[in-house]
Structures are given as structure tokens and as C-alpha cells.
Amino acid sequence: MELLTNIALLLAGITILVWGANKFVDHASVLAKHLGVSDLVIGLTLIAFGTSAPEIFVGISAIFNESEDIALGTAIGSNISNIALIFGVSCLYFRESSKTQLWNLFPFALSILLLGLTLTDGSISINESVGFIGILMLFMYVLSKFEEVSETGTSEPSEFTKSLFLSLVGLVGLIAGSNISIIYAENTAIILGISELIIGLTIIALGTSLPELAATIVALGKGKHQMVVGNIIGSNVFNLVFVIPIIGFFGTIQLNSIVLERDFIVLSVLSAIFIALTYALAKLRFNRSAFIFAGIILIASYLLYIGLLAGVI
Numbered sequence: 436m437e438l439l440t441n442i443a444l445l446l447a448g449i450t451i452l453v454w455g456a457n458k459f460v461d462h463a464s465v466l467a468k469h470l471g472v473s474d475l476v477i478g479l480t481l482i483a484f485g486t487s488a489p490e491i492f493v494g495i496s497a498i499f500n501e502s503e504d505i506a507l508g509t510a511i512g513s514n515i516s517n518i519a520l521i522f523g524v525s526c527l528y529f530r531e532s533s534k535t536q537l538w539n540l541f542p543f544a545l546s547i548l549l550l551g552l553t554l555t556d557g558s559i560s561i562n563e564s565v566g567f568i569g570i571l572m573l574f575m576y577v578l579s580k581f582e583e584v585s586e587t588g589t590s591e592p593s594e595f596t597k598s599l600f601l602s603l604v605g606l607v608g609l610i611a612g613s614n615i616s617i618i619y620a621e622n623t624a625i626i627l628g629i630s631e632l633i634i635g636l637t638i639i640a641l642g643t644s645l646p647e648l649a650a651t652i653v654a655l656g657k658g659k660h661q662m663v664v665g666n667i668i669g670s671n672v673f674n675l676v677f678v679i680p681i682i683g684f685f686g687t688i689q690l691n692s693i694v695l696e697r698d699f700i701v702l703s704v705l706s707a708i709f710i711a712l713t714y715a716l717a718k719l720r721f722n723r724s725a726f727i728f729a730g731i732i733l734i735a736s737y738l739l740y741i742g743l744l745a746g747v748i
Contacts, residue, residue, distance in 0.1 A: 448615030449642035455608020462598035483669025489643035494678035503686040508635020510678040518705040519737035526730030533660040542574035554695040564683030571676040
């Protein structure tokens with residue numbers, strides 16, 4: 436009974452977390468439009484940050500609850516699910532080439548490389564944390580350099596005020612949901628006798644990836660393929676450049692070697708595949724059959740990975 440109660444409260448926390456993220460994304464986008472930010476930049480920044488907000492707030496809450504393994508597992512696990520599951524599903528629905536700016540892949544690749552270096556020495560140093568912040572600054576520079584900015588919007592002051600209020604409501608939901616998720620994820624891990632790292636890599640990672648999945652479904656429905664790719668790139672960058680420095684600056688975690696030997700290798704391979712497919716989507720003649728095949732492989736690899744973590748395979 437205690438286990439079921441903790442699982443129910445964990446799912447409730449994740450639900451509040453995702454609800455808060457959706458509110459934040461929806462109304463922050465209205466604010467950005469009012470300020471004259473283009474759709475593509477909104478996708479790569481506000482929507483990407485908003486859909487990463489659950490992971491970021493989980494990281495902050497985990498630090499305060501001395502559960503850094505959950506924060507690390509959630510950041511890496513979410514990036515794996517973003518590529519293998521969410522981008523894998525997207526590949527099944529692509530109908531044409533995308534005009535995604537490939538310069539955005541550079542900060543994405545750098546964040547993966549720095550993560551590998553960070554995991555190698557078994558700890559997250561201050562210099563490494565600063566390095567991730569540097570990648571964030573580079574990412575924002577690339578956006579400002581290569582993406583267009585639209586004219587200032589003309590929304591009514593009342594609409595602007597309403598969106599500002601509701602985005603703050605969403606932020607409160609993010610904070611509350613992340614705290615509830617961390618507390619009951621830790622309790623569930625203790626009851627089941629499994630590590631907090633596995634909980635972060637599986638249950639919380641998948642739960643906090645739901646905003647990315649929702650944003651992807653909406654973008655695919657509107658035929659905005661570039662927004663799908665942009666959201667995954669931005670979300671994966673934000674997951675690392677925010678969560679890892681939080682752990683480095685405020686945590687005391689000694690990194691588990693299994694993360695480097697297992698999870699980082701999976702993330703690296705998937706990231707290389709994602710970069711190759713994104714390049715093909717932007718520069719090569721579109722081949723629907725090839726992307727359907729790639730999507731099936733990515734989804735199957737995710738199911739295999741989760742099966743291995745759960746001990747089913």
C-alpha cells in the first residue's frame with residue numbers, strides 16, 4: 436500500500452510538473468510574440484527552455500533534497516528519450532525536408548563532448564560547470580547571429596498582462612511539481628530497493644519529456660518540421676547546460692562510473708545519429724522510407740535501453 440501511495444504521488448507530481456511547463460510555454464510564447472521574437476527563435480529558446488523546465492526544476496529540487504543522482508539521471512535520460520523516442524516518432528511522420536539552421540548543432544555537439552569529459556574524472560568541477568554556461572552563451576549567440584527576428588507584435592495590453600500572470604502560474608506549478616516528484620521518487624526508489632539514478636533515467640526522465648512530446652505532436656500536426664528538430668536541439672542543450680552546472684556549483688555528488696560506461700555511450704551514439712539525420716533532413720533529397728526505417732530503429736533502441744535498465748532484458 437505504501438508503494439502504491441508513493442507511486443501515485445510521484446505520478447501526481449510529474450503531472451503538475453508537465454501542466455506547469457505547458458502553461459509556462461504557452462503564455463511565454465505570447466509574451467515573446469508581443470516583444471517581436473520570431474517563431475523559430477521561440478521554438479529554439481522559449482519552447483525548448485519551457486519543455487526543459489521540468490528537468491531543470493527537478494535538478495534544483497534534487498540538490499536541495501541531496502538527491503543529485505536523480506538530477507543527473509533525469510538530464511541524461513531525458514536527452515536519450517528526446518532523441519530515441521520523440522525524434523524517433525517524428526521520423527515516422529516527416530513528409531519533406533527541413534530548413535533547420537545547422538549551426539545550432541554545434542553547441543549541441545559541444546555539450547555532449549563536455550559531458551563526456553565531465554563524467555571521465557568522476558566529478559563536476561567549477562571549471563566544467565562554467566564550460567556548460569559558456570556553451571549556453573554560444574548557443575544564444577548562434578541564435579542571434581543566424582536566426583531572423585520578426586517585428587514587434589500588436590497584442591492588447593490586457594492579453595499581455597494575462598499571459599504574464601498565467602506564465603507565473605505555470606512557474607509555480609513547475610516548482611511544486613518538481614518538489615513533489617523528487618520526494619516521492621526517492622521514497623519509491625528506497626521501497627523498491629533500486630538506485631535513484633535508475634529512477635531518474637527512467638520514470639522521471641520519461642515523465643519530464645512529456646512536454647517535448649506534446650510540443651512535437653503539435654508541431655508535426657502543423658507541418659512545422661523545423662520546429663520539431665529545433666525543439667529537440669534546444670531542449671537537449673538546456674537539459675545539460677542548466678542541470679549539470681547546478682550539480683557542479685551546489686552538489687557534492689561523486690559520479691557513478693556506470694553513467695559513463697553505459698548511459699553516456701548510449702547518448703553519444705544517439706546524438707551522432709540525430710546529427711546525421713538532421714543534416715540529411717536539411718541538405719539531402721528527402722527519402723521518406725529511410726526516415727521511417729530510422730524512426731523504427733530509434734524507437735526500438737529506446738525500448739531496448741529501458742528494458743535493460745529495468746532488468747527485463
